[in-house]
Amino acid sequence: MSEGICFGASAGRRRFLTAASGLALASAAGPLLAGAERPLRIAIVNYRGRTRVEDGFETYLAARRIRAEILWHDIARDKQRLPGVVEAIRAQAPDLVVTWGTTVSLGVLGPYDGVDPVRHITDIPAVFTLVADPVGARLVPAMASSGRGVTGVTHMAPxxxxxxxxxxxxxxxxxxxxxxxxxxxxxxxxxxxxxxxxxxxxxxxxxxxxxxxxxxxxxxxxxxxxxxxxxxxxxxxxxxxxxxxxxxxxxxxxxxxxxxxxxxxxxxxxxxxxxxxxxxSRYERVGQFTAYKAEQILLGGRAPASIPVETLSRxxxxxxxxxxxxxxxxxxxxxxxxxxxxxxxx
Amino acid sequence: MPGVEEQTGKRPGVIRLVVVALVVCLFGALMSTLLTRAKLQDGLSQIVEARVLAAGRELARSVERAQGLGLNLAELDTLPALLERHRAVDPLIGTIDVFDEAGQVIASSEPARAGAAVPDAVRRVAERAGETPWSAELDGERVAGVTLRTGFGLVIGHVGLRYAEDELTRAMDAADGRLLPAAALYFGLAAVISFVAVTWLARRERHALAGASQWPFALACLLPLLCAMAAFGLVAREAFSEQLTPQALRKATTLGAGVAELVGEARQAGFAFESLYGVEAALSELRARNPEVAFAAARDAGGQMLFSDGQAPDDAADTAIVPLVDGSESYGRLVFAIDPAFVSDMIGEMAIDVAVVLVVALVLAGELVRHVTGTAGGAPAAPLMRIRAPVFTFILAEELTRPCLPSYIGRLASDGAGAVAPLVVSLPIALFMLIVALGQPVLGRWSERIGRRRALLTGALVGAVGFVGSGFSQGLYDLIAWRAVCALGYAVVFSAGQGYVLEQAGEAGRTRGFAVFVGAIMAATVCGPSIGGILADQLGQRATFLVSALLCIAALVPMWGLAGRGGAAPQVASQREGFGGLVRLLANRRFAALTCFAAIPAKVLLIGVLFYLVPLYVVDLGHGQAMAGRLIMLYGLLMVLLVPVAARHGEGFARRVALVGGGLAASGAGGFAVAAMPDLAGLFALAALLGLGQALSISAQAALVGELCRDEIASHGVDAVYGAYRMLERLGNVAGPLVAGVLVASTGYAGAFAILGGGALACALLLRLGLSEPAVLPAVAGEAGR
Known part of the structure; x- marks a missing residue:
């Protein structure tokens, strides 16, 4: 299968991956990727270094036996670093971007009514996490759907x-x-x-x-x-x-x-x-839920816009x-x- | 029984009466013992299951907590140790498995089981349980469990706790050691006393046994039985107490250990025992979930009561004590007292079932004694009376299945996978009615040709085969086929029985003859559903069908003794009118109004509501099939009591119209009663109003046919007209379950009941209009106009 993977043309590869994972789901009756397959590449952008959210994220992937290579980025509380991170992610062309917190998410993905293809990532599916009020922050127009290639997880209890x-x-x-x-x-x-x-x-x-x-x-x-x-x-x-x-x-x-x-x-x-x-919300649980949404996109073949932004149920x-x-x-x-x-x- | 008659020669009646007394006593003994054992077993397994689930919930919390911390289930290497620790808490628990959604065991307290698959049945039960704990039975072992979820509500697996039924079996054996000898003793005594009383009564009335009043004999059978049941109830109370109280105490200890653990955690967190908050609330919640715990308290080391909930018990109450210890230091104890009334309450819950058994025993004794006295040598119309016993027994077989048939169809049709369309459930019932409706005229002629006795024997055998087949059916289609066989047997026995009555009673005695026939059917309607419901709950639905098959076989015995060929020339032959006659009759607009607005709606209501909607709804509400049986029995009882009363007061055209209309309206009000009143109150009102409504109208309706169709009767004969009328009625039987099925599928139960009730009221109005137009006969018109 691997000869079909074409590095460089990211859109084409994503289509291929979606199809391949669909096959994996149908044949193995589970989200297990065949061992020979190339691991997924996921870029994670942090605000103040690694947190327990990422622990939960990785635990979930491991439990589901999803092989993934994580590409770490951190702005160390400095907004000025955001353009550089966006630049770096473009060069890496990962399969998915995960953004941590309101500041990073807005910086990388932009507000839904003010997306700038130059400053923001628009052609890679993204999951934001730990954003208390994504509607208030204008990340999404409504919790039901972002209307773009983005979904996410919020962490406030009702x-x-x-x-x-x-x-x-x-x-x-x-x-x-x-x-x-x-x-x-x-x-x-x-x-x-x-x-x-x-x-x-x-x-x-x-x-x-x-x-x-x-x-x-x-x-x-x-x-x-x-x-x-x-x-x-x-x-x-x-x-x-x-x-x-x-x-x-x-x-x-x-x-x-x-x-x-x-x-x-x-x-x-x-x-x-x-x-x-x-x-x-326990950060580990938020991380697990974020990984679940990532799985729905990467292996379930679902469009991020079709996945609602949700909070934990416990x-x-x-x-x-x-x-x-x-x-x-x-x-x-x-x-x-x-x-x-x-x-x-x- | 003919054999008995020959051997004893001169006093056949006495021997038969003694046999009746013994049969009634045996029935009472079997049903009482069955009900008592079932209740005890139910109580015991509930207590034991609660104990196991208490451990399961504790475990699930630990696992979910660990999972929420980011440890995943499969890689939680402390999991087997955790499982083993929870297993050791209660010796009752055999193994604890954690399995995923596919049913694969992720971890087990028995490490060798990891990787194995849990049985499909268990996986399915767990899958369907949702938030509630579940339990399943598995060849000799029981499994109880809870579902594990992630912080975002996804199911990550299930905890299944297998526990042996040893403890249950031991308790049941011990109880049997007390119950069975007591049953043998008391019911044996009752049998002996009945025997003596019946013999004495029979000797006193020796010369007039034939046609003697049956009530002294019935009482001679019943009074000793009643006393035996009361005495047995007292023994049952003791046996329940002996077995249930220790189990309840053990359960209280397990629950108390959970509370003790929380108190320990609170102390560990730095709060003094006496300063704790919400202890009463926790104890109160525990009591609410376990009503047998009458009192719960926490005392300090000095015995001072710090917290309590419930009424402090007297000294005699059984108490469970859970010590509160921290290392080696004891700082107090938890005390739980078991409500001494909880055993009595359980016995009380059986009272309704026992009362039902007594009513049935009464009807059964009356029926059997009537059979013996009515058919004794020299009794007037002895050959006619002989038909009563076989018809009663055979119809009883069908009536047994009424409360469980709809849910049995649903179960087979769904194959354990969720709900099934209500219309599917109604199909086999409608088909049964259709075969009976269409088969009767044809089979009536056939039985006339081959002889009623032979036809009856054949019908009962066919019925037996049908019931055996129904009981062993594996899916919807074979059940439909076997139910069709049952319907064929039913139609044969019904038409041949009617033919037999006509032949034996002759034209002059046909009213009395039919009274005998209808009486047997009504008695079976009272006895069958109530007992059938109890049997279905206690022995299972399949076993109930097999009991029905046995009853069909039993009906063969009195059928064998029937007269071979009748005396009077049969008159039923003139039924050969066919559909041409039917069409001619319907041209009589007042007859059409009567059938379309009264006869057919009444049957639609009866079959659609009572035999289809009620059994389904009762089970849907979470009550047993015995409850459905009781409701149908209430209807039957009211019919038996009220039909003669209504018939006595139903003279004259206007009054008959009023009775029919009033009956319909009462039945209709029943539909609204269910829609308006919640749960059982509405259902009992419905059954009572249906019984009242049908009882009011049934005789008046038949009499009206004669009045409205004088011309047709003059030209085509009374049998042709009534034959057509009955045929139309039976089409109502067919339509009943189908109409109700469509309604329940589209509007739900409350809507279906309300719409059927509204329909009945509308029919009552239309009937009033349809029958009040100027009549052909001035006298009748005058009466109707009043």
């Missing part, structure tokens, strides 16, 4: 599932919320929380960071906002996936623990920063044990069965 977990931990009637008004994603989540409050019968007290003249949020009075919420009588503080909030999280969460307000995080970073608990409930102990708020007994108990060193 807000109602998060609130259910919160209620299971300790019931509440009044919920506090702090976020940056300039972050679209946060505004969407806050609106969703308010909507759930109306149907589920709880009230929401929210505070937003004031914006300075340039429209940037100002967090200097953050703990004051928290004290005000405490005075309002909130029983929980909910932390949306807000980038600015995350930068202030450590101090804010320490203050909440002092005030005796339990805190619920929407991302793993916020739990790590000292929130009591949270429902988050999430991890993390509990920050030192915080729980300090606040005297042990998780409900049943939660020990499924919670991930975190005991950060120190």
């Amino acid at each position: 807000v109602d599932a998060q609130l259910r977990a919160m209620r299971a931990y300790r019931p509440f009637r009044k919920l506090g919320l702090i976020y940056s008004p300039n972050e679209k994603n946060s505004r969407l989540v806050a609106a969703r929380v308010a909507e759930l409050g109306r149907t589920d019968g709880f009230t929401v007290a929210e505070r937003t960071f004031p914006l300075d003249a340039d429209g940037r949020p100002d967090g200097s009075g953050a703990t004051g906002l928290l004290d005000a919420l405490k005075a309002d009588g909130v029983e929980w503080l909910y932390l949306p996936p807000d980038s600015y909030l995350t930068t202030l999280a450590r101090d804010l969460l320490a203050r909440a623990a002092e005030l005796g307000v339990p805190t619920f995080a929407s991302t793993e970073a916020l739990v790590k920063a000292g929130a009591l608990t949270g429902v988050v 999430f991890s409930l993390q509990v920050n044990l030192p915080v729980a102990r300090r606040m005297g708020l042990p998780p409900p007994l049943a939660m020990f069965d499924y919670a991930e108990l975190l005991e950060p060193e120190g």
Whole structure:
């Protein structure tokens, strides 16, 4: 079979591969590639080096016995490196591109309504991963389909599932919320929380960071906002996936623990920063799901546009044990069965 | 039985009555023992399965957690050790396999099994289970399991826990050691007392045994049986308690170990036992899932109760204690008390079945005693009465299959692969009705030629063959073929039985003759479905068909004793009118209205709803086939009780029209009752309203035919007219399951019931209009206009 592979003409090779993998599926009744076949080539672009997402990605491929050569790229938190990475990927002509996070994904793939064939990759199928709000970020017009050769995985648990977990931990009637008004994603989540409050019968007290003249949020009075919420009588503080909030999280969460307000995080970073608990996606699982989408494209012969952008159906409930102990708020007994108990060193 | 008669010479009736008493007693004993054992086995296997599944869920959580951390299933080298550790938790568990979707064993607590394939049946059950735990039976072993999923919901495999049925078998053996001698003793005693009572009664009425009242004899059979069943119930309660309580305690211990593990984890995480949160909630949830646990509590090392849920038990309650230990330090214990009422509740759940058995025993005793007293030498019309027993027995065979036939067809048609079109299920039932409808006139003439007795014997044999074939059918097509054979046998026995009645009763006694015939059929309608439902649930559907075949064989005995040739000249010959006569009759518009708006819809409702929709719907709702049997029995009981009442009050044209219309409306209301009321309440209302509706209209309808067709009867004879009328009715039987099948396929059950109910109401209105137009006979018109 290998004599049919023609290096260089990437479009032709992709067509061939799709056909070959279709054959493999039909004959071997599984996604197993024949041993003699050339391994797939997948370019992965990272934002800050390798993470556990890639661990999950590779584990999935290994479990499915899919042979793949990974071509690593990393921008090391520096947006300036994006054009160079795009250039390098063009030269490698891989079978698939995987992009990590919103910044990298937008840099490599471009917004759906502003794709520039010069700056962005357009002729290689791509799967983005770990993008909290791909619609808000304009990566895709809708979750159902990107309308182009791109699909992806998001990692945020549905807000109602998060609130259910919160209620299971300790019931509440009044919920506090702090976020940056300039972050679209946060505004969407806050609106969703308010909507759930109306149907589920709880009230929401929210505070937003004031914006300075340039429209940037100002967090200097953050703990004051928290004290005000405490005075309002909130029983929980909910932390949306807000980038600015995350930068202030450590101090804010320490203050909440002092005030005796339990805190619920929407991302793993916020739990790590000292929130009591949270429902988050395990990066390994996000990686596995990303690999599953890659498999659907590379071996299942599906067009990326036909694969919806999805989130996981199962999430991890993390509990920050030192915080729980300090606040005297042990998780409900049943939660020990499924919670991930975190005991950060120190 | 003729042999018995010859040997004993002078007192044949007494011997036969004693045989009846013994048969009724044996029936009661067998059914009681069967039901009790089945209930116990059911309870035991549920408890044991829950125990195994508790271990399975625990394991699945560990595996899923490891998988979520990025370790993949096949390469999880700790997996066999993990499986072995969970296997060792409960001695009940034999092996634990983890297998993938293709059914290949990825890892096993028995390493040699890795790479092997699990049986196809197990793989299919696991595949279909979805989120719920599953269980399957496998030659002598049971497998219970749960499905493993990835963080994004994909199935990655299944955990299957094989467990031996040893423990179940041992418990059942121990229970049998108590139940079977008790059954032998109590039912034996009942038999002896019945024997003495019947002999005494018979001696007292010696000179007038023929035609004597059957009720004292029936009571002499039933009262001792009733006492024996009560005494047996008490023994069953003890046996249940002995076997179920230790199992329930063991299960509570397994569940408690899971809670203890969580408490241990919580302490490990740095929370003091007494400071834990949500312990009551966890205990309460455990109790909700295991209703036999009446009370659950956690105590500290000093015995102080920290957390509890449920009513604290008295000292007599059985309790399971799970110690809470950390290394060598004991810091408390969990206490679970078993509800002493849970065994009584199980016995109570059997009460309905036992009551059904008693009602059936009553009808059976009445039927058999009537047979003996009615056919005793010197009884008036003894030859006529002899037809009752064989017809009852043969029809009983068919009635047994009513509650299970639809789901049996569905099972064979689907071949274990998902749902089957409702219309497919209705086809064999409709075909049966079609053969009976078309076959009767032809077979009536044939049986006249070869002799009714020979025809009956042939019919019963054909029926037996059909039932054996149906019971062993492997697919839809052979079942259809065997059901056709059953239909042929049914049509032969039905028409030959009718012919026999006509011959024996003569023209003058034909009303009384048909009452005997219809009485036997109604008795079979009461007894058959209820017992059939129980048999199908307990012995299986195939075994029920074999019991039906045995009943056909049993019917041969009283058939053999029938008179060879009848006395009176048969009049049925004039049925040879064919379709020409039918068309002429339908030109009588009022007759057409009666058949199209009353006779045919009534049959469509009866067959389509009661014999097709109800059994399917009941199983769909998750109830057993016994429930379907009870519903059909309720209909039969109401018919038996109300038909004579309605017939007594059904004089005069207007009243008959009102009865027919009212009956239709009642049946129609039944359809709406199911659509409106959820679950069983609606179904019981439906069965009752159908019974009421059919009972109101059946006699009045037949009488109306005579009134509306006076001219036709004068010119063609009464048999031709009634023959045509019955033929049209039977076409309703054929249409019933087909109409219901189409409706259920297009609108679902609730819609089908509502539409059929609405149709019946519409027919009742149309009938009213169709019959109220100016009549030929002024007197009749005057009455109708009132």
